[in-house]
Amino acid sequence: MEIDLxxxxxxxxxxxxxxxxxxxxxxxxxxxxxxxxxxxxxVLMMIIPFIQELFETVKDVFGLW
Amino acid sequence: xxxxxxxxxxxxxxxxxxxxxxxxLKPESAVIVNIxxxxxxxxxxxKLLSPSVKAVGELAENAGISGSFAEILLKALAISYITxxxxxxxxxxxxxALGTKLEFxxxxxxxxxxxxxxxxxxxxxxxxxxx
Numbered sequence: 001m002e003i004d005l006x007x008x009x010x011x012x013x014x015x016x017x018x019x020x021x022x023x024x025x026x027x028x029x030x031x032x033x034x035x036x037x038x039x040x041x042x043v044l045m046m047i048i049p050f051i052q053e054l055f056e057t058v059k060d061v062f063g064l065w
Numbered sequence: 066x067x068x069x070x071x072x073x074x075x076x077x078x079x080x081x082x083x084x085x086x087x088x089x090l091k092p093e094s095a096v097i098v099n100i101x102x103x104x105x106x107x108x109x110x111x112k113l114l115s116p117s118v119k120a121v122g123e124l125a126e127n128a129g130i131s132g133s134f135a136e137i138l139l140k141a142l143a144i145s146y147i148t149x150x151x152x153x154x155x156x157x158x159x160x161x162a163l164g165t166k167l168e169f170x171x172x173x174x175x176x177x178x179x180x181x182x183x184x185x186x187x188x189x190x191x192x193x194x195x196x
Contacts, residue, residue, distance in 0.1 A: 001072065001073075001076055001105050001108075001109055002105065003076060003079060003080075005101060005105075006079075006080055006083055006098055006101055006102055007083070009094060009097055009098050009101055010083050010086070010087045010094060010098055012094065013087050013090060013091040013093070013094025013095070013097070013098070014087065014090055014091070014094075016091060016094070017090040017091045017094075036093075039093075039094070040093060040097075043094060043097045044097065046101070047097065047100060047101045047104065050101060050104040050105060050108070051104060053104075053108055054104050054107055054108050054111070054147075054150075055147070057108050057111050057112060058111055058143050058146060058147060059143075060115075061111050061112070061114060061115040061118055061143075062118060062139045062140060062142060062143035063136065063139065063140075
């Protein structure tokens with residue numbers, strides 16, 4: 001339960017969206033794709049620990065494996 | 066318990082608001098926020114569930130039901146939680162086909178898990194038929 005992580009993810013999204021606009025205005029269209037991919041990867045890296053925590057919790061509670 | 070659920074509901078509502086705001090700026094990020102919020106809520110919910118699961122295990126033991134059966138039941142429950150979370154995420158992100166396939170995989174896993182119980186049932190039935 002870390003609401004600040006959600007805000008962080010949302011902030012990354014907003015920053016990427018703003019940079020997107022700037023890059024498009026300055027005719028750097030090919031870098032826009034890279035920026036989007038980078039933003040997505042950063043944000044995915046942030047949630048991977050939580051996926052792991054969920055699986056560990058389910059494993060512990062239900063005695064899987 | 067009540068404080069937990071109040072915290073969870075507040076968290077969920079803020080996450081929904083955040084999702085709606087971010088969706089207008091960047092739909093991909095909204096999906097990720099959604100998944101992250103879902104994960105955190107489910108982690109807390111499963112932690113809330115743990116005493117009940119223990120109690121069910123003990124009840125089954127006291128009732129003389131073989132431990133492996135209760136274990137299979139709980140494992141099926143765990144599989145369905147994880148599968149439901151991931152297929153819902155896929156459907157929210159607009160990938161309905163992938164979500165349906167995940168659900169199918171979950172059903173297959175549960176069917177494979179409950180195979181021993183089913184074979185035992187079949188054995189009992191054949192014994193009864195043969196007299």
